[in-house]
Structure formats: structure tokens, C-alpha cells
Amino acid sequence: MPGLDGGVAIVTGCASGIGAATVRRLRADGAEVLGTDIDEAAGKALCEEVGARFAPQDVSDRPQWAEIVAQAVDCFGGLHILVNNAGIVSGASIAEVDDETWDRVIAVNLTGTMAGCRAAIPAMIESGRGSIINIASTTAIAPLPGDVGYSASKGGVRVLSKSVATWCAQQGHPIRCNTVIPGATETGILDAAEEATPGLKAAVAATSPMNRLADPAETAAAIAFLASDECPFMTGAELLIDGGALSIHPGF
Template sequence: MGRVEGKVAVITGGASGLGLASARRLAQEGATVVLADINEEQGRAAAAEIVGARFERLDVTVEAQWAALLDRVIAEHGKLDVLLNSAGVVKLASIEDTTEDIWRLVNSVGTDGTFYGCKHALRVMKAAGSGSIINMCSTASIQGGPQIFAYAASKSAIRGMTKSIAVLSAQEGYGVRCNSVHPGNMDTPMLRGVQAIVRANDPELAQGMDKIWVGQPEDVANTVLFLASDESRAINGAALVVDNTTTITEGVVPLH
């Protein structure tokens, strides 16, 4: 018997990185997984390799697509047990360099996408009286950073949304849990993209970067699995940090 046997999960950003690793882990433990992403080619290929998974195109920034997708999931599977909001984009820019386009892009995918997802998942989960919403935040919502202005703002908004949803659900007895996961640097295409930009623009910073701790997507996937499973039934409104002390260490955490 798997740890999430028989559960139905929708995972945004499921075509890559932390979303994909979480999809694999949930499927290994018995869940039916819907990978939702704008990257159709990668999403379909990923779903084909995961038992019990399928791909659905979803642009998380369009609320109507969310409503339609979750209604389809209910029509097909009769329920939605888990939503993981993992879709996200990062742009390296300080407040001084953040254009309106950067601000809108990062916040439309991260902030708006998570808002719409939570809103429609709560709608269908509340009707069933149970469910687990997991929002992929970041240590950026705890620390900020000089070059991640819009990203840190978006992740902080998601952290706040998570707690508000959890409190509402607990007060009203909806039976829906909502928690956030806060990874530090994890080895995914997103991080590798950031590292490539740093290497190209700031060799000194790049040297230091290569000595800093980086976690594996599976570390986050196991945290998602726990929050998706009934093992975490008393955990609601929590912000689980997966960073090997990065946010509580003075200076950097060395790579060993």
C-alpha cells in the first residue's frame, strides 16, 4: 500500500524540475497524477514515463483554464485530493532594474497562478470535505535577495496566501489543508539557468556560488509526498523549509 494510494493529484510545473520530481514520487506511492504545464512537449514525454500519469496543457495565468481543468479532473476521477502549485519563473533583477514586464511575468505565473489554483482547488476540495494544497514557495520569501526582487515578492505573497487559506479552512471546517514548501537552491533547470547567467556576468560571484550547498529535487519531492499524504493530517498553514540551514546560517553553507 503506497503512502498516497488512490489519491488524485494535479501538479503545475509538472513538466520539469521540482514539479516533475514530485510527480514521480507521488506516482511511486500510488497516486494518479496529472502533469499540468505550458510546456506540452516536455510534459507529454514526462507523463509517458510515469505510471498512472497524464499530461494536461495549462497556462496557470488564465483563470478560465484552471476552472476547466479541475472540473475535468472531477468529471474523470470523481475527486481532487492534492494540488501542488509548482509552476514558476525567476528573473534576476534588483528593484532598480525591475521593469513592469519582469514584475508582471514573475507575478502572473507565481502569484496569480497560485491564487487561481488555490481558489479552484478549494472549491472542489471543499465540496468533498478533504484535500491538500501545497504551494511551492522559496527561501526567497524568508530572506529576499538583492537580485530577486519580483521573485521574492511573489513568493512572499504565496506564503501569505497559504496561511490565509489554511486558517479559513480550519475555521470553517472545510477539511482542506494548505501548506507551503520553501526550498533553498535545488538542482533543476531553473537553478542551472540562474547559474549560467551568473557565470556569464560575474565570475567572482560564480566562484563563490560553486561552493554553496545545493539540494536535489528528490529532497523536495519527499517533503511534498509527506504533505500530500494523510501522515501530515494535523499540519495546516505550515511553511516547511528544505534548505539544510541556509536561512539560519550566517554566511554561506559550504558544499562538502
Template sequence: MPDLSGKTAIVTGCASGIGAATVRRLRADGAEVLGTDIDPSGETVCTEAGARFAVQDVADIALWPEIVAQAGEAFGRLDILVNNAGIVVSLSIEDVTDEAWDRVYGVNIKGTMAGCRAAIAAMKENPGGSSGSIINIASTSAMAALPNDVAYCSSKGAVRVLSKSVATHCAKQGYKIRCNTVIPGATETGILHKAEEEIPGLMAAVAATSPMNRLADPAETAAAIAFLASDECPFMTGAELLVDGGALSIHPGF
């Protein structure tokens, strides 16, 4: 397990799924964690894990400096940011509304951008000099699009390139701040269980997209996040780490 002792982290979208699993994993590895979510039930997750909690709509970019300041006041520094919060509005290009488009982009890409910007400002001021690891969560839908999720797929594609721009900027500036992307495949989350109620058989169909023929446990993605957050990969920046059970590696006809 990576040793994150002495490190501090912010994890957005902590109330469930990958975010909740990440809070638990980073705490288990020794990091101090501030979890945030628009859903106040995230406080229960954080309390049980021994983490702090703050209510946050990541799309409210004016709130980001305050969230980062809370971490600084509580922990004295910021070492890790996990931009995990995201939303899906399943609509095709013909059906998507301006309101739906703006909300998805507000959370998935504008919120991620604002988090990166605020985190870099804090990480530059860390005791001992600039240092930190930013991990942005994309999706296999950023690489193999879905016809009825135009806003989600395109926003997660933007997250991939945003991460590379952040990574190369920090490197060129001489900041010891890395930025990488984790790309999860189909993962067993509350959102998927809820969708199964409306579309019976959905979970089995989604699981079948992976050669492993199963859904990922959120803890499996959290393990990849913990690795990127650690000092075990100091030369990894601008990278994309797939946690998809081989879904993007197999020809769709097989």
C-alpha cells in the same frame, strides 16, 4: 513512504525540476496525477510516470476551473494540489519593468491563488465530504531576499501568507482542507544549469549557501511534498516546511 493510494493530484510546472520529481514521487506513492505545464515537454515526464498531462499557463486564471474539471472527470475527485509552477526574472527594484513584474506575479502569486480557489471548490464536493491538501511552493528567497530578484522574492513572500490565509479560512469554515507551504533552498534544476552557462561558478556559489555545501536533489523536496499530501499530518495546516539544507539556520558570517 506515505501511502497515497486512492488519492488524486494536480501538479503544476511538471516539465522539470521539483514539479517533475513530484509527479514521479506522488505516482510512486500510489496517487493518480494530472501534471500541467506551459511547456509541452511535460507530457513526456507524465507519460513516463504513468500520469496524465495538460498544457496550462497557470497565470490564465480562466483556465483553472477547466483543469480542475479535467482531474474530476478523470479521477472522480481531487485530493491534492501542488502549486509548483513559478518563474524568475532577475531584476532589481531600479531595473524591473512593469511587464516583468506583472508576469512574475501573474505566475507566482495570481496563478497560485487561482489554483487554491479552484481546488477548494472541487475538494468541498469530494465524495464523503470536504477533504484535501494544498501544497504551495515558495522559496528561501521569500525569507531572505536577493537584491536582484525583487519580483520573485516578493511574490514568493506573498505565497507564504496566501497559504496561511487559505489554511485558516478552510479551518474556520469547517472544511477538511489543509494548506501548507514548502520552502526549498537551492535546488539542482535545469534553470540553474542554464544560468551556470552564463555565470560560471554559480552553482558552486549557490551550493555554498547551505551548511551541507551542496544543492538539493528535486526528489528531496518532492518527498516533503508527498508527506504534506498524505494523511500522516492531519493537524498540519498553515505550516512552512523548510527543505533548504540549513541555509536559513546559519549566521551569514559563518
């Protein structure tokens, strides 16, 4: 896609699922990619396979973000794309959630995304253009009663993205920031949820009128579009990749 060939991207949570599919897609479209993950073995293997670089990173470690951005710039000469994809679920309702569980899910999903945006923007200004894609979830619109922290963190990601997008635009910075909102997608996160709640995958697949889960490559295609030069007037936008799940009347 235009703008990806010669572009430089950071993709967090690259070891698995949507992150791995995004690294594959951006590489196929010609971008240089620095993939990061706390899972060093799987992240490294994926990146080696597709000719990307890998760096171990916990996205909630705020000071480490400066090193990650510097590494992308040093290796590839700039930074044009950031995909804040790393995420975790916490599996606790408002009655069950303890401080440690709440703090961790907010630190990874929301604070990690903020820290990524904050660190990337100066390098993108220096590089002449930037596209930030933050990964939320349909739970940011229709939250899970059983996961208050996950739902709240993803709701925060939606609003964070709009604030970043409009600030960059007002400042005249050539940086767009958009949100991808996946529905139920066939990845490790759902495998863990299926173990805890057998039958969950089929149940969430049935929430889409297409009656199936998304393939991570389908989500990666939307991320690649937002990363490209194909949509220069899109900023602060949200792309739902949910097979129509949130578009149908709940009674039908």
C-alpha cells in the same frame, strides 16, 4: 504514504525539476496525477513515462483553472491534492524591473497559486478532503537584491498559504494548506541562472552548511509528506528544505 494511494493530485510545472520529481513521487506512492505545464512536449513525455495524465496549462490564465480542475475530477473522480509548483524567475532588481517583467512574475508565481487554490477548494470539499502544497523559496525569507519580483512573489505565496489554511479551517472544510520552502535545488531554474552568472551554482551550494544543492527528489519527499494523511494537524505550516542554509549565523 497513507492518503496518497487512491488520492488524486494536480501538479503544476510538471515538465521539469521539482514538479517532475513530485509527479514521479506521488505516482510511486499510488496517487493518480494530472500534471500541467506550458512546456507541452516535456510535460507530456514525463507524464506518459510514469502513467500520469497531462494537460497544457499556463497557471497565470485564471479562467483555465476551472477546466484543469474539471479535467482531474472527470478523469479520476475527485481532487485531493494540489501542488502549486510552476514558477519563474525574473532576474531584475528594483532599479531594473519594468512593468511587463514585474506583472509576469507576479502573475505566474503568486496569482497562479491563488487561482489554483481558489479553483481546487470546491472540488476538494466535494471530494471530502484536500491538501494544498504551495512552493515558495528561501528568497521569501532572505530575498535576492537582484530579483525583486521573484522574491516578492514568493513572500506573497507564504502569506497566501496561511490565509487559505486558516480560512479553510475556520469554515470547517477538511482542507489543509502548507508551504514548502526549497533552497537551492539542482533544476532548470538554476541552469538558467548559472548561464547568466557563471559560478552561481557553486556559490549557492556553499550557502548550505551541507555545501551542496538539493536533489529535486528530496523536495518531492516533503511535498508527498504534506500531501499524505501523516500530518492531519499541519496547516499553515512551512517546511524548509534548504540544507540548513537559513539556520546558520551568516558569519559562520
